[in-house]
Amino acid sequence: MKPEDILAKHGLSRTSIRTKLIQILAEAHEALSSKEIEQQLDDNVDRVTIYRTIKLFEDKGLIHKIVVDEQSTKYRLIRENKSTDHPHFHCIKCDKVVCLPDTPLPCCDLPQGFRVSTQNTIIEGTCQKCNK
Amino acid sequence: MKPEDILAKHGLSRTSIRTKLIQILAEAHEALSSKEIEQQLDDNVDRVTIYRTIKLFEDKGLIHKIVVDEQSTKYRLIRENKSTDHPHFHCIKCDKVVCLPDTPLPCCDLPQGFRVSTQNTIIEGTCQKCNK
């Protein structure tokens, strides 16, 4: 689907920044931080606009957020037929973050009376490129 | 074990701030943020000192860090016979974070050539007090 169609589908007006941002996320093979997005947007777009656009896309269900650690948050486009509730892999060498297949996660032993809404798993390790 | 003995065991000099900080963490039934620690240290101790002490304790293996989300990091004393690699529960109503029993986590489907070092799981939901 074209960036313009994705915007229309979610009832968002079509601006050049939004179109480019979707394109950047769609072409990425890994999750991107707001700074990485900023660097890929050639014209110098204001940080604030990027933050606001990311938040909008998140609220509208276009992208999902991955909190890697306290000062690293990345974003990835939600593709069709893909859930948002899958585990993620973080390479501690090259810092790349990728989505993993949506395997059924087993329940942990929870104390009585606790209720689960979502589960967030980040697997830390090294990717195949860094292991060569 | 007394706070003073814990310091000695890890080769750390015994200062009143470090002693109190260990005591606060030992008496807590949940993971604490640096701000929560600051509030429990009666005399107003400088933020910087708390950050430095937390980092020192973490490096020496006295405490473990739990990254709840992008702007909430909490810490918990590592007790004897307890691993540091267990899942955590975050109550989205009262914001409490607790350690969960160390259940054997199943491997997710990983792409070829990927190597795992640690796995970080945070279960979001509501605790038994908030469910009443």
Add this chain to the structure above:
DNA sequence: TCATAATTGCAACTTTGTTGCAAAAGTATC
């Protein structure tokens, strides 16, 4: 006690993200 080494507090800085407001761009109607 005294010298030495380690810890603490202060000020300044960095990074990541937010808010208010005016200027610019988009949308719909004619």
Add this chain to the structure above:
DNA sequence: GATACTTTTGCAACAAAGTTGCAATTATGA
């Protein structure tokens, strides 16, 4: 396409969380 109205963007200022350098204070060991 021009017009009016709404939304988006950029700028400045701010906020929270954490870091660094340096001088003052406190701990340790002889």
